[in-house]
Structure formats: structure tokens, C-alpha cells
Amino acid sequence: MKTNATMIGQVREQFLTALDDTQVSTELLKQLVDAAQQxxxxxxxxEVNGITRAIDVDPVSWNPDYFSRQKFFATRNFSKERLEHxxxxxxxxxxxxxxxxxxxxxxSHARKAPMNSASFDYQPTSNLKKFVDEGDLLTIRTAxxxxxxxxxxxGAELHGALAWAKDNVSGIFEVxxxxxxxxxxxxxxxxxTEDYYDxxxxxxxxxFSEKRFLHLIEVRELLRNSAVEGFVSTKAAAPKTASSTHSAAPAAQASRPNSRQPIPDSAPERNPAFKAALLIGGAIAAVVVFLVALVR
Incomplete structure (x- = not known):
């Protein structure tokens, strides 16, 4: 299993790679720098020394070679100031x-439409496949x-992801x-509720048990069918109608029991910047997986 030092090194490497991805916005990169600081x-x-040279604040001097040099300096001095520059x-x-x-x-990130049959032809997302191919259990579970x-x-695609990961990764789930x-x-x-989900x-x-993952899929589907903000599908298809098994959906949205356990200072997964990065995929999504895996 990867050590923290290894994952920190990969956060840095993937972030610098993501700078070359034209699909990644300026705002998203800034948000991930803020998240990385946590x-x-x-x-x-x-630091500025004989290897990591000073930042030039004059835009007239900026050219692609200067950008490449500053990226190299960032491999030696991964500082907030250098990244923001x-x-x-x-x-x-x-x-x-x-x-x-x-x-x-x-x-296009279009995916195959889910089928109602058990023979649904699931294809893993590029992010999940990348980490399964790398073979590190912690980052596979995080992904x-x-x-x-x-x-x-x-829900059908998440069930597919679970089954695919289970078939391809020995011991991915605990008892x-x-x-x-x-x-x-x-x-x-x-x-x-959202708090219960978190x-x-x-x-x-x-x-990290299969039973818990399946339960989260079920809770997520109820919140999704109840049109709870943050869970609604981003697909262009018409909204689903809640099934009979989700007849309590409106109640789930409205009910807020007074005696709930406090939510731990945890859930980086719900960070909007992380969600946006995961949708883009590639190096920027890998940054998120490593950052989340570092929070144990």
C-alpha cells in the first residue's frame, strides 16, 4: 500500500501534469491548491535558491519556456506561491x-445508458480503471x-462498478x-438525509465493506430521486420517477431528526472542486484521489 510520502509525490506530479490539460479551468486549479494546503x-x-529561481512578476517576460522552467522549479519547491504563479x-x-x-x-464523457437487465454491459470510468491497473488497495478503494x-x-452503473472492482481486485472489500x-x-x-449519507x-x-457500499448506493438513489441538491443526475435525460421502494423519498428530504450524530470533519468527497475534477478525469482527477486518500 502506498505510503503518505509516495501519495504526496503523486499529488505533486499529477497536479503539474494537470497544468497542461486545456480542459482544466483556472478556478478549479486554484481551488485544488487551496484543498492541497489542508x-x-x-x-x-x-524558497528561492540556486536551483529554484525567483518568480518574475512582469508578464512581458512570460513565454512557454519560462512556464516550463517554473514547472521544473515547482518539482523541487512545491509551494503555494509558485503554484499560484x-x-x-x-x-x-x-x-x-x-x-x-x-x-x-x-x-464527450457520455456513457452507455444503463439497462434494466442484469446483463448491463458495464465499462469502468477511466479514473477507476487507472487505479485498479496500478494495484494499490488504498487508492483503489478511494477511487x-x-x-x-x-x-x-x-444506481445500475454504481452496482456495475462495485461488481467490476470486486472481480478485478482481490480483497477489495472487508467483512x-x-x-x-x-x-x-x-x-x-x-x-x-444528506447528513446521514455523509x-x-x-x-x-x-x-470498507460491500454491505456499506451497497447501502450508500441505495441512500444516494433515494436522495437523487427526491431531487436533493448535490445528488440530482447531470444527464440530460428526463428525471426519474421514484420507485415504490422509495415511497418515503419526500419524507427523507423533509425529515430532520433532532438526535443525529455529529458529522466528523471529514467529507472532502463533497468538495465541489473535487467533484468537478472527477468529471474532467485524467491527471486532475488523480490529484483528487490522492488528496482524499491522504485523509484517513
Whole structure:
């Protein structure tokens, strides 16, 4: 399993790679720099020396070679100041329509429509497949958990992701257990709120069991069918009608029990910037997986 030092190194590498992705916005990069600061050890203190040269604040001097040099310096000094400068230089180049920096029309992320039959032909997302291919259990589990954040994916596709990961990764799921940091699953759908969902995501980190993952899919579907903000599908298709098994959906949206457990300071998964990065995929999505995996 990857160490924190290894994952920090990969956060840095993938972030610098993401600077070259024209689909990644300036604002998203800034938000991920802010998020990276919350993970101890990811950022360096800013330094200027014989290897990591000073930042040039004059835009007249900025050209692609200067950008490349600053990227190299960032491999030696991954500081907030240097990253924000790189983002600023990149943004100026985008405004100038500099070749290699100009945003292009985003590629389609369309997926096959889910089928009602058990023979649904599931294809893993590029992010999930990347981490399964790499073979590290912690980041595989993190990537699978983050599939729950992809609002393009419905319940059938998440069931497909679970089955595919189970078939391709030995020991991905633990035996279901309950404890101080992995509480019980509630069957009362009136208590399936956003807060309850966030708690169960936190418990999944402690007890990464198939039963917990399946329960999260079910809670997510209820919130999705109830049109709860943050869960509604981003697909262009017409909204689904809640099934009879979700007859308590309106109650789940309205009911707010007074005696709920406090939500731990956890849920980086719900960070809007992380969700946006996951939809883009590639290096910027890998940054998110590593950042989330660092929060244990």
C-alpha cells in the first residue's frame, strides 16, 4: 500500500501534469491548491535558491519556456506561491490564445445508458480503471468510493462498478462490522438525509465493506430521486420517477431528526472542486484521489 510520502509525490506530479490539460479551468486549479494546503506535507515553504529561481512578476517576460522552467522549479519547491504563479502565467497564456494553452471544446464523457437487465454491459470510468491497473488497495478503494460523487452515474452503473472492482481486485472489500467509527446502517428511509449519507461515507472509510457500499448506493438513489441538491443526475435525460421502494423519498428530504450524530470533519468527497475534477478525469482527477486518500 502506498505510503503518505509516495501519495504526496503523486499529488505533486499529477497536479503539474494537470497544468497542461486545456480542459482544466483556472478556478478549479486554484481551488485544488487551496484543498492541497489542508493536507499536511503536500506543500513546501516557498524558497528561492540556486536551483529554484525567483518568480518574475512582469508578464512581458512570460513565454512557454519560462512556464516550463517554473514547472521544473515547482518539482523541487512545491509551494503555494509558485503554484499560484504558474496558474496565473497559464491563465495569461489562455487569454492570449497561446498555442497549447487555449481551452478547447471538452470531449464527450457520455456513457452507455444503463439497462434494466442484469446483463448491463458495464465499462469502468477511466479514473477507476487507472487505479485498479496500478494495484494499490488504498487508492483503489478511494477511487471506487469517489464514483459515488459522479452525478452522471446512476444506481445500475454504481452496482456495475462495485461488481467490476470486486472481480478485478482481490480483497477489495472487508467483512462488515460495526464500531465506534463505523456505526449501524439504518433501515428507516425517513432518516436517510444528506447528513446521514455523509456519515455513512465516513464509516465506509473505516469499514470498507460491500454491505456499506451497497447501502450508500441505495441512500444516494433515494436522495437523487427526491431531487436533493448535490445528488440530482447531470444527464440530460428526463428525471426519474421514484420507485415504490422509495415511497418515503419526500419524507427523507423533509425529515430532520433532532438526535443525529455529529458529522466528523471529514467529507472532502463533497468538495465541489473535487467533484468537478472527477468529471474532467485524467491527471486532475488523480490529484483528487490522492488528496482524499491522504485523509484517513
Amino acid at each position: 493536507s499536511p506535507g503536500v506543500m513546501d515553504a516557498h 504558474l496558474i496565473q502565467v497559464r491563465d495569461v497564456f489562455r487569454q492570449r490564445n497561446e498555442k497549447g494553452f487555449t481551452p478547447t471544446v471538452a470531449a 471506487l468510493r469517489l464514483e459515488l460523487n459522479d452525478r452522471r452515474l446512476d 462488515f462490522s460495526e464500531g465506534a467509527f463505523a456505526r449501524e446502517l439504518l433501515s428507516d428511509q425517513n432518516q436517510w 456519515l455513512q461515507v465516513t464509516y465506509l472509510k473505516t469499514n
